Amino acid sequence: MPSSCPICEIADKVRAKRERRKDARPGELLAAALELFVEKGFAATRAEEVAKRAGVSKGTLFLYFASKEELFKAVVRENISGRFTEWNAEFESFQGSTADLLRYSVRAWWERIGSTKASGITKLMMSEASNFPELASFYQHEVIQPGHDLLRRVLQRGVDQGEFEPMDLKYGVYIVLAPMLFLAMWKHSLGTCSAAGMEIDPDHYITVQVDTILLGLTKRPATGAAPLNAKAP
Amino acid sequence: MPSSCPICEIADKVRAKRERRKDARPGELLAAALELFVEKGFAATRAEEVAKRAGVSKGTLFLYFASKEELFKAVVRENISGRFTEWNAEFESFQGSTADLLRYSVRAWWERIGSTKASGITKLMMSEASNFPELASFYQHEVIQPGHDLLRRVLQRGVDQGEFEPMDLKYGVYIVLAPMLFLAMWKHSLGTCSAAGMEIDPDHYITVQVDTILLGLTKRPATGAAPLNAKAP
Amino acid sequence: MPSSCPICEIADKVRAKRERRKDARPGELLAAALELFVEKGFAATRAEEVAKRAGVSKGTLFLYFASKEELFKAVVRENISGRFTEWNAEFESFQGSTADLLRYSVRAWWERIGSTKASGITKLMMSEASNFPELASFYQHEVIQPGHDLLRRVLQRGVDQGEFEPMDLKYGVYIVLAPMLFLAMWKHSLGTCSAAGMEIDPDHYITVQVDTILLGLTKRPATGAAPLNAKAP
Amino acid sequence: MPSSCPICEIADKVRAKRERRKDARPGELLAAALELFVEKGFAATRAEEVAKRAGVSKGTLFLYFASKEELFKAVVRENISGRFTEWNAEFESFQGSTADLLRYSVRAWWERIGSTKASGITKLMMSEASNFPELASFYQHEVIQPGHDLLRRVLQRGVDQGEFEPMDLKYGVYIVLAPMLFLAMWKHSLGTCSAAGMEIDPDHYITVQVDTILLGLTKRPATGAAPLNAKAP
DNA sequence: CATGAATGAGCTTTCATTCAT
DNA sequence: GATGAATGAAAGCTCATTCAT
Numbered sequence: 001m002p003s004s005c006p007i008c009e010i011a012d013k014v015r016a017k018r019e020r021r022k023d024a025r026p027g028e029l030l031a032a033a034l035e036l037f038v039e040k041g042f043a044a045t046r047a048e049e050v051a052k053r054a055g056v057s058k059g060t061l062f063l064y065f066a067s068k069e070e071l072f073k074a075v076v077r078e079n080i081s082g083r084f085t086e087w088n089a090e091f092e093s094f095q096g097s098t099a100d101l102l103r104y105s106v107r108a109w110w111e112r113i114g115s116t117k118a119s120g121i122t123k124l125m126m127s128e129a130s131n132f133p134e135l136a137s138f139y140q141h142e143v144i145q146p147g148h149d150l151l152r153r154v155l156q157r158g159v160d161q162g163e164f165e166p167m168d169l170k171y172g173v174y175i176v177l178a179p180m181l182f183l184a185m186w187k188h189s190l191g192t193c194s195a196a197g198m199e200i201d202p203d204h205y206i207t208v209q210v211d212t213i214l215l216g217l218t219k220r221p222a223t224g225a226a227p228l229n230a231k232a233p
Numbered sequence: 234m235p236s237s238c239p240i241c242e243i244a245d246k247v248r249a250k251r252e253r254r255k256d257a258r259p260g261e262l263l264a265a266a267l268e269l270f271v272e273k274g275f276a277a278t279r280a281e282e283v284a285k286r287a288g289v290s291k292g293t294l295f296l297y298f299a300s301k302e303e304l305f306k307a308v309v310r311e312n313i314s315g316r317f318t319e320w321n322a323e324f325e326s327f328q329g330s331t332a333d334l335l336r337y338s339v340r341a342w343w344e345r346i347g348s349t350k351a352s353g354i355t356k357l358m359m360s361e362a363s364n365f366p367e368l369a370s371f372y373q374h375e376v377i378q379p380g381h382d383l384l385r386r387v388l389q390r391g392v393d394q395g396e397f398e399p400m401d402l403k404y405g406v407y408i409v410l411a412p413m414l415f416l417a418m419w420k421h422s423l424g425t426c427s428a429a430g431m432e433i434d435p436d437h438y439i440t441v442q443v444d445t446i447l448l449g450l451t452k453r454p455a456t457g458a459a460p461l462n463a464k465a466p
Numbered sequence: 467m468p469s470s471c472p473i474c475e476i477a478d479k480v481r482a483k484r485e486r487r488k489d490a491r492p493g494e495l496l497a498a499a500l501e502l503f504v505e506k507g508f509a510a511t512r513a514e515e516v517a518k519r520a521g522v523s524k525g526t527l528f529l530y531f532a533s534k535e536e537l538f539k540a541v542v543r544e545n546i547s548g549r550f551t552e553w554n555a556e557f558e559s560f561q562g563s564t565a566d567l568l569r570y571s572v573r574a575w576w577e578r579i580g581s582t583k584a585s586g587i588t589k590l591m592m593s594e595a596s597n598f599p600e601l602a603s604f605y606q607h608e609v610i611q612p613g614h615d616l617l618r619r620v621l622q623r624g625v626d627q628g629e630f631e632p633m634d635l636k637y638g639v640y641i642v643l644a645p646m647l648f649l650a651m652w653k654h655s656l657g658t659c660s661a662a663g664m665e666i667d668p669d670h671y672i673t674v675q676v677d678t679i680l681l682g683l684t685k686r687p688a689t690g691a692a693p694l695n696a697k698a699p
Numbered sequence: 700m701p702s703s704c705p706i707c708e709i710a711d712k713v714r715a716k717r718e719r720r721k722d723a724r725p726g727e728l729l730a731a732a733l734e735l736f737v738e739k740g741f742a743a744t745r746a747e748e749v750a751k752r753a754g755v756s757k758g759t760l761f762l763y764f765a766s767k768e769e770l771f772k773a774v775v776r777e778n779i780s781g782r783f784t785e786w787n788a789e790f791e792s793f794q795g796s797t798a799d800l801l802r803y804s805v806r807a808w809w810e811r812i813g814s815t816k817a818s819g820i821t822k823l824m825m826s827e828a829s830n831f832p833e834l835a836s837f838y839q840h841e842v843i844q845p846g847h848d849l850l851r852r853v854l855q856r857g858v859d860q861g862e863f864e865p866m867d868l869k870y871g872v873y874i875v876l877a878p879m880l881f882l883a884m885w886k887h888s889l890g891t892c893s894a895a896g897m898e899i900d901p902d903h904y905i906t907v908q909v910d911t912i913l914l915g916l917t918k919r920p921a922t923g924a925a926p927l928n929a930k931a932p
Numbered sequence: 933c934a935t936g937a938a939t940g941a942g943c944t945t946t947c948a949t950t951c952a953t
Numbered sequence: 954g955a956t957g958a959a960t961g962a963a964a965g966c967t968c969a970t971t972c973a974t
Contacts, residue, residue, distance in 0.1 A: 041363065
């Protein structure tokens with residue numbers, strides 16, 4: 001039977017909150033750190049501010065993370081999780097032309113990563129990779145490699161189905177990747193202080209890029225010539 | 234006949250060095266600054282270290298550059314901005330198809346910027362722009378704007394001469410820019426610790442990108458359809 | 467019965483000291499700052515030295531005061547500005563002739579400001595005002611203006627009650643102010659190294675000045691002449 | 700016979716100027732230093748600026764003065780010269796009432812010292828005396844002592860001629876001195892950044908002060924009472 | 933566990949002073 | 954003598970990290 005005493009209820013809530021908090025602390029700190037690292041970069045983010053945004057004291061931060069660097073590592077580890085299996089499945093079961101699949105893939109990336117805070121991680125890794133080789137390597141295996149594989153399969157599907165010209169797939173993935181990652185970088189760096197008239201509208205940017213790319217990739221009437229993208233012997 | 238007195242030789246060297254110094258100082262400082270900014274980023278580079286690498290004292294640095302920010306601006310002017318007039322002239326007088334001009338432009342960028350330490354600046358600005366708004370604004374005006382203008386003129390030439398499809402030029406420049414800037418970023422960040430088999434060969438990367446882009450831009454037999462890149466009304 | 471264990475005693479003291487600290491810090495810092503500012507002036511006082519004299523580290527100083535200038539302002543507020551409301555009340559409720567009020571005011575100033583370290587602030591402001599315009603402006607609003615107002619009311623009272631001749635009050639306040647501020651200046655500058663026989667006895671100095679001033683201000687039998695201090699038309 | 704060659708004439712002039720300069724150097728440096736010390740104070744005056752204003756290089760300054768402190772001392776020594784004998788003579792031969800003599804003296808001081816750059820020295824000494832005890836002592840003997848003596852004789856004349864009440868002359872001189880020196884200080888410190896409506900008009904200030912002082916000093920009908928300014932026994 | 937006062941190394945910038953020319 | 958490029962000791966302020974409570 002629930003207590004009807006309002007004060008007790010409040011006290012219960014407070015206690016509950018506190019108990020929940022204890023476990024949640026590292027998570028709250030990581031969330032706050034993600035936000036701030038994305039907003040201001042690693043060096044410019046002050047430990048105290050992370051603590052404040054997580055609602056704890058400076059000391060507590062260092063209770064859970066030995067140093068700001070360790071916090072940074074934890075943030076990246078926490079946030080580069082396994083979207084890939086989900087996407088793999090989606091793409092695997094996609095019905096329709098590969099051109100449409102590519103359009104869909106890019107839009108999906110923008111909606112789920114590019115336009116969210118998660119894209120800040122990309123920017124962050126690009127910015128700080130050289131200072132954290134260990135993290136960079138980690139990111140390489142956990143994010144970049146799977147991402148490339150995914151995209152390569154999309155392109156392979158196009159080639160296999162005769163929709164795309166044969167191509168050097170290793171470099172082909174960059175045809176799609178580069179414009180997208182550039183957009184993410186831009187959004188978090190120079191895009192924030194762009195001159196008037198230079199702002200990028202992401203939707204239009206993506207449309208233009210993908211349309212052009214598709215024109216470049218699409219199978220052309222046979223000419224007997226070697227594929228354009230083949231690496232010179 | 235050379236004097237064989239070792240002391241005199243040393244004295245001569247010292248004098249010669251000293252005489253050469255005054256004029257060489259700014260250049261030596263700029264070279265040291267470029268190296269360090271590229272290696273460690275703007276914020277993490279200490280003025281004293283720049284001075285030390287240039288072989289002078291902390292004070293001397295500030296004799297030539299009023300502040301660390303001014304030093305950075307000078308580095309940018311020396312290594313990037315200064316190049317635009319030269320390029321403008323080159324492109325202006327280019328004889329040949331616009332496809333060739335575009336190929337030439339991209340190669341020229343790679344040889345003179347992309348493959349040199351100067352491309353570190355691009356990476357650096359992307360990484361730290363949001364923490365140094367004044368620098369970002371400077372870079373915007375001094376590098377990005379002129380760069381866009383230059384590239385826009387190249388594309389415009391293609392459209393005007395009937396080589397390229399009509400396009401939304403503002404977004405068209407990103408079709409060329411994004412892959413190139415991504416390459417520069419990559420080289421200075423995750424590229425430095427890439428897994429085996431993932432290294433990018435810049436020459437091939439550029440070839441693939443440009444060829445694909447050109448296929449996407451090139452004028453197709455008239456279909457009466459609206460231009461692909463036109464922004465939806 | 468007191469513990470005779472020496473270690474315990476020390477531990478107790480340390481704890482006591484620590485507990486007392488937090489609240490006492492700003493006060494200790496302000497006291498140290500007052501001393502050093504008065505000893506060496508504003509510019510020549512190093513923040514670190516203030517901290518050291520207060521028994522804390524450099525960082526701690528900036529934990530309580532955002533900058534050296536803010537520290538100075540706090541010193542002024544603590545030692546001077548804060549006094550005006552008290553004085554206002556005293557003067558407002560003063561019973562007796564305005565001559566006595568003036569005598570009382572001047573003595574009060576000497577006892578509470580002039581003879582204390584606080585008068586060093588006056589000297590300091592006079593010495594360094596031109597190098598720190600913001601401080602000068604602060605002092606102007608926080609000290610000079612209220613001081614003038616206070617004194618003007620005293621003189622006005624004398625005029626209103628028919629004890630003093632009508633006068634140009636703006637300049638009248640300087641009749642009282644100038645000798646007092648000169649005394650403060652003197653004490654902290656040349657007075658510290660005065661030749662034998664030239665030392666000023668403040669009490670006598672004040673007596674002589676006030677008596678003379680009062681003779682000069684006191685209402686004289688009507689002569690029909692214009693008031694002496696009226697500005698010439 | 701003068702050379703009629705115009706070029707030679709110019710060359711001669713240049714040489715003459717240079718030769719004259721060589722001797723004049725220290726003087727030019729002292730003049731520049733006086734100006735700058737008065738304008739900005741000792742600490743805030745940069746050696747380079749003194750040199751520039753004197754038209755020489757930084758190195759030359761240190762050729763003539765071993766340090767900035769020595770320069771300061773030299774400036775004071777150069778500028779506190781022997782106005783006193785001249786004034787002594789003037790006052791000695793003054794025809795008229797002592798009240799008029801006092802008025803004349805004060806006006807003379809204002810015209811020749813107070814309103815000129817020389818008053819900057821007064822301010823400077825008051826400001827920096829405690830940091831340069833040796834200079835302070837020097838100033839004490841060369842300026843203050845003679846000044847007091849001069850003024851004391853004026854007051855003595857008034858007492859002797861029955862124009863002024865008998866008084867304690869040692870403190871009497873401050874009745875005149877304090878308002879004047881305060882004016883000089885004010886002019887060079889807080890007066891430069893005074894709030895609107897608080898500016899002092901020196902002429903009016905002097906008139907008010909002197910008139911009031913004279914009322915306080917002037918012989919009153921005998922009352923049998925002890926002189927007001929006599930030190931209490 | 934959590935706190936937050938305290939620390940001190942580190943950073944940019946200034947400027948009196950030196951010294952090779 | 955005269956120069957001015959070069960020096961390097963400070964100074965104000967920041968912030969990651971510690972630790973007594």
